[in-house]
Amino acid sequence: MRPATAAKVVRYTAIIVFGLVMIAPLLYLLSASLMSAEDVGAYPPHFLPPSLSFSNYGEAYSYLTGRTILNSFVFALGVVVLQLVLGLPAGFALAKIPFRGAIAVMVLFVVPMFLPNNVAIIPLYIVTRELGIVNTYAGMILPIAGSTAFSTLLFRQFFVNLPPGLIEAARIDGAGWFRVLMTIVVPLSRPAVAAFSSITFLNAWNMYIWPLIVAPDPKLQVMPVALAPLARGQLSTITPNIGLAAAVISIIPVVIAFLLAQRWFVRGIVGTGLE
Template sequence: MKPQRFRLGRFTTVIVFGVIIAIPLLYLLSGSLMSAQEIVQYPPRLMPSEPVWDNFVQAIQYLKPRTILNTFIFVCGVLVLQLAICLPAGFALAKIPFRGAAVVLAIFVVPMFMPTNLLLIPTYVVTFKLGLVGTFWGLILPVAGQASLGVLLFRQFFATLPPGLIDAGRLDGANWLQIFTRISLPLAKPIIASYSVVTFLTAWNMYIWPLLAAPGEDTKVLTIALAPLAGGQFTFIPPSVTFAAAVIGMLPVLVVFVVFQKWFTKGVAGSGLE
C-alpha cells in the first residue's frame, strides 16, 4: 500500500510542477493567436476567441527569412565543428596512449574554470584582428572552439567502452581511424544526440557574442532581432505579434528536442551500451 501511495504522490508532484512550468509556454502560444485588443484586456484572456494567424505572417515579415536562415547557419556550423573537434579528441584521450596525454587533458580542463565573460574581450580582439567581425566565420569559429566540455564529456564516454572491443578491432587489423569510425562512433549515438541537443540550444540562445561579432543585417540572428521586441522598443508592433515572433524563435529548439528525445534520454541515463 505504501509503495502505491508513494508512486501516486510522486506522479502528482511531477504533474503539478509540469503544469506550473507549462503555463507560461501555453499562454505564449495562446497570446500569439490573439488579436491586439484581446491580449491587452483586463482581466487577461486565456484563450483567443478566434485564432489570428496573421500574427505569424507579420512576425516573419519583421524577423525576415534571412535572419532565420542566418540562425540555422550559425547553430549548425557551431554544432558540426564542435562534433568534429570533440569526438576524435575525446576518443584519442580515452583510448590512444601517447606521451603527454595528462598535460593535454589538463589544458582542456583549464578553460572550464574561466568565466565566459573574461574571455569575451580577448576573443573579440582576435576575431577583429583576423578581419572576421561581421562574417559567419567570425561568428561561428570562436564559439565552435569552446569545446573543452565536449572533449571531456566524450573522453569520459569512450573511456567506459570495454577494452575488449578495442582489442578485438586491433587483432582484426583495424587501425585507430577504423576503430573510431566503425566501433566507437556507432556506440556513441546517445551521447552524441545529448550533446547535440544541448549545443543546439546553447548556440540558438546566444546573444552577447552574435551582438558583437555579427552586427550587420547579413549575419543577424534571431536573438538579436527578438531583443528589441522583448524590450518594448517598437511600440508600433502589437504584443500579439511579439508573442508570435517568440513562438517562431522557440519552435526549432522544441522540434530538435522532440526528435532527439529518445537518444537524449539514453545519453543522460547511461553509457548507451545495449
C-alpha cells in the same frame, strides 16, 4: 490504500503539478501569440484567446524575415558540426589512446568550464578582428566552435565506458586508431552525439551576446538579436502579440530538434554519466 500506493500517488501528483507550473508560461506564450493586441493587454488577462488571430504569425515572420532564420540555422548548425568534428576524436583520444601528459590535457579542458563565458568575449573579439573575419559567418562560428571543452569531456566520458575488448580486437587485427574511430567508435556513439548535438544546438540557437558583437551587420542578424528589441519594447510598430508570435517561431526549431533526438538524448546522458 497501501503505503506504497499512497506514496506513488503523491509522487505522480507532485510531478504533474510541477510539470504544469513549468509549462504554464509556454502555454500562455502560445495562447497570447494567437490573441489580438487588445486581448493581450486586457485586464483581467485572458488565458485563452477569445478569437484566433493566425495573421500574427505572418506579421511576425515578416519582421523576422527568412534571412534571419537562415542565419540562425547556419550559425547553430555550424557550431554543432565543427565542435562535433573536433570534440569526438579528442574525447576518444583522451579515453582510449594512452599518451604522456593526458592528465595535464584533461586539466586544460576542465578549467575553461569553470570560467564565465563573458570572460573570453574581449580576447575572442580581438582575435576575430585581427583575422579580418568580423561581420562574416566564419567570425560568428569559428571562435565558438573552438570552445570544445564540453564536447571533449562528454565524449571522453562516453568512450571510457566502451568495452575495451572491441578496440583491442581491432588493434590486434592491424587497424589504426583512425580506422578504429571511424568503423567502431563512431557507429556506437549515436547516443552521445545526439545528446551533444541537442545541447549544443540549443545553446548556439539562443546565443545573443557573441553574434551581436561580432556581426552587427543586419544581413547576419540571428533570432535572439532580432527578438531583443521586441522584449525591450523599442519598436512601437510591433505590437506585443506579434512579438509573442515571433518568440513562438524562434522556439519551434529547438522543440523539433529535441523531439527528434529525444530517445538518443536520454540514452546519451545516461551513458556519459552526466545525470
